[in-house]
Amino acid sequence: MLDTELTGLDPRHEEIVSIGAVRVRSLRIVSRETFHVLVRPRKDLPKESTLIHRITPDQVRDRPRLRHILPDFLEFVGTSLIVGHHVGLDMAFLNRAMDGIFGGRMGNPCLDTLRMAQIHRAEHWENYYDRYALNVSYALSDLALEWGLPLFPAHEALADAMQTAYLFLYLIKKIRGGRLETLSDLYRAGRNWRWHS
Known part of the structure; x- marks a missing residue:
């Protein structure tokens, strides 16, 4: 499970200020196997980002x-599946950094728990009266x-990675009535969802 904290949302101009990851093995959170670092950005930390993630300029100054952090992160992740909530944003920042520093990108497969939550909610809505509810949040x-x-x-970052791990494990048990046994089953569930784009 992966999460990053950022100076902003545009990978072309903003930077990573924290990376958090926790390992899940055999559908269990391995709380002793975590990765968590603060990163010193190249430019000053914007006040707006500090208001969101509460990381201050003093905390990242040294x-x-x-x-210098990416090699350890890559060793921690290895070839594992990367799961994150809105993971495309995390991967856009990581791959832009990887390309600029090492001239390559991460090749790990990724799953988005936001997408999984949409699938689960769609399955739920097919059977209940609230299928047209508009006041839903995927935060x-x-x-x-x-x-x-x-x-x-x-x-x-680390707390969000842990939160994502719990959400992932919950959704694995709920989507298709808990009948997902392999990653292929999960990918097929996403492809077969009728509103999948």
Whole structure:
């Protein structure tokens, strides 16, 4: 499970300021196997980003640059499946950094728990009266609260990675009535969803 904290949302101009990851093995969270670092960005940390993730300029002033952190992160991740909530954003930042520093991109397969939550909700709506409810949220903390999962502080990379792990394990048990046995089953569930684009 992966999460990053950022200076902003545009991978072309903004930077990673924190990376958090936790390992899940055999559908169990391995809480002793985590990765968490703060990163010193090249430019000053914007006040707007500090208001979101609460990482201050003082906290990152003496931290290493991303180029020094990426090798350890890549060793931690290896060839594993990467799961994240809105993981495309995390991967856009990581791959832009990888390309600029090492001239290549990460080849790991990825799954998005936001997409999984949409699949689960669509299955639920097919059977119940609230299929047209418009006041739904796919924010990580809102989903955890809605489905009774343990709650972790929001917008902190390692805590968000842990929150994502709990959400992932919950959704694995719920999608298709818990009959997902392989990653192929999960990919097929996403492809067969009638609103899949």
